[in-house]
Amino acid sequence: MNPLNHVAIIMDGNGRWGLKYKKSRNAGHKAGLRTVEKIIKESINKKLKYLTLYAFSTENWKRPKQEINFLFSLLENFLINKLDKLHKKNIKLKIIGIKNFSSKLNKLLIKAEKKTDKNSKLQINLALNYGSKIEIINAIKKLNKSKKKITEKNLTNFFQTKDIPDPDLLIRTGNTKRLSNFLLWQLAYSEIFFEKKLWPAFTERDFNKIIKEFKKIKRNFGNI
Ligand code: IPE
Ligand code: IPE
Ligand code: MG
Numbered sequence: 394m395n396p397l398n399h400v401a402i403i404m405d406g407n408g409r410w411g412l413k414y415k416k417s418r419n420a421g422h423k424a425g426l427r428t429v430e431k432i433i434k435e436s437i438n439k440k441l442k443y444l445t446l447y448a449f450s451t452e453n454w455k456r457p458k459q460e461i462n463f464l465f466s467l468l469e470n471f472l473i474n475k476l477d478k479l480h481k482k483n484i485k486l487k488i489i490g491i492k493n494f495s496s497k498l499n500k501l502l503i504k505a506e507k508k509t510d511k512n513s514k515l516q517i518n519l520a521l522n523y524g525s526k527i528e529i530i531n532a533i534k535k536l537n538k539s540k541k542k543i544t545e546k547n548l549t550n551f552f553q554t555k556d557i558p559d560p561d562l563l564i565r566t567g568n569t570k571r572l573s574n575f576l577l578w579q580l581a582y583s584e585i586f587f588e589k590k591l592w593p594a595f596t597e598r599d600f601n602k603i604i605k606e607f608k609k610i611k612r613n614f615g616n617i
Contacts, residue, residue, distance in 0.1 A: 394608045399443035400436065401560035401583070403575055404429070406567030406591030408460075419463045424593035426467055430475075435597040436515055437482065439604060443516045443557055447575050449490070451524030465498060468521075472501045476508065483514035489553040490523030518557060525577040528552055554579055562607050564600075566592045584610055 404425060411421020429446065436444045449464060479486060486509045488502050502521075532551035541547045549555060559579045565571075566588045572580065586603045588595065 395561065395610060395612055397439070397441060397561050397604060397607060399445065399558055399560045399562070400441055400604075401445040401447070401563045401576060401580070402432070403447045403563070403565035403567075403573060404592040405565055405569060405573075407593060409567070410591040410593040418460060421591075421593055422460075422464055422467060426471060428592055428595050431597055432595075432600055433484070433515070433517065435600050437484075439601075441515060443518065443560075445489070445518040445520060445557075445560060445576070447520045447523065447573075449521050449523070450574055451491075451522055451527055452574060454522075465494065469498055469501060472505050476505050479505075479517075480509050480512065483512045485509045485512040485514075485516040487516060487518045487557075488521055489518050489528075490521040491527070493522065516557070518554070520575065523553075524574045525572075525579075526574060528554075529578060549578070552578070559583065562586065562603070564588055564603055566590055566595050582612070582614055584612070 407421035407425040408418035409421065410424060411418045415421065415424075433444065448468070454461065476486075486505045488506060492499050492502055494502070529552075532548055535551040536543065536548050539547075539551075554576070559581070560576065560583045563576075563580055563583045563585045565586075568587075568589045568591070570587045584607050586606070588599065588603070590599060
């Protein structure tokens with residue numbers, strides 16, 4: 394049975410779910426947030442150490458302004474209303490991605506990270522304005538400036554994920570089989586599950602079914 398420490402999720406399908414059931418993409422984002430809460434709870438039940446959630450990519454800025462604004466207002470409200478609860482549950486929140494949002498949101502994010510920094514039950518890495526290619530480019534620039542030797546370890550020490558072990562398992566919901574610029578380096582040896590269900594329809598049961606399958610896989614890491 395494989396140990397499971399770190400699950401990364403591409404939470405895709407909110408817009409399609411919203412259009413189908415509520416005639417609005419934004420309603421899908423709202424429903425998607427309820428799935429986030431369920432999966433956080435279940436991650437604690439499953440004794441995961443890290444849960445990385447792809448919430449907004451560097452490419453998602455291409456979307457209509459009203460959708461982007463709605464997404465960030467959802468996040469702001471979530472942080473305002475749920476931070477204490479997360480903290481009480483001993484959850485650590487870390488943002489990966491470039492924090493160049495409104496000053497109100499930047500402040501909320503920094504406050505949330507600071508408040509939960511010493512927590513140790515589950516670390517949630519929220520990938521926000523995250524893009525793997527820019528992360529790699531920025532790390533190369535820093536490594537170059539540092540004059541250190543070009544090695545795997547020295548390079549990844551400049552990644553935003555530097556203190557986080559690579560994901561054991563990647564799940565993408567929403568019936569699409571691509572990585573969309575998510576953790577390209579870190580997923581080199583992760584087990585990948587593509588789930589047909591749209592994110593708002595994804596349940597604890599679906600999550601547990603995937604975990605059960607994951608545990609049975611023979612992971613080789615190049616060995617036999
Ligand atoms: C994923 O759902 C959430 C974000 C990118 C913020 P989508 O909004 O991409 O939903 P679909 O793929 O359009 O259905
Ligand atoms: C990936 O979903 C990003 C997030 C879930 C945050 P997208 O819906 O943006 O991916 P593409 O554009 O379909 O590849
Ligand atoms: Mg999508």
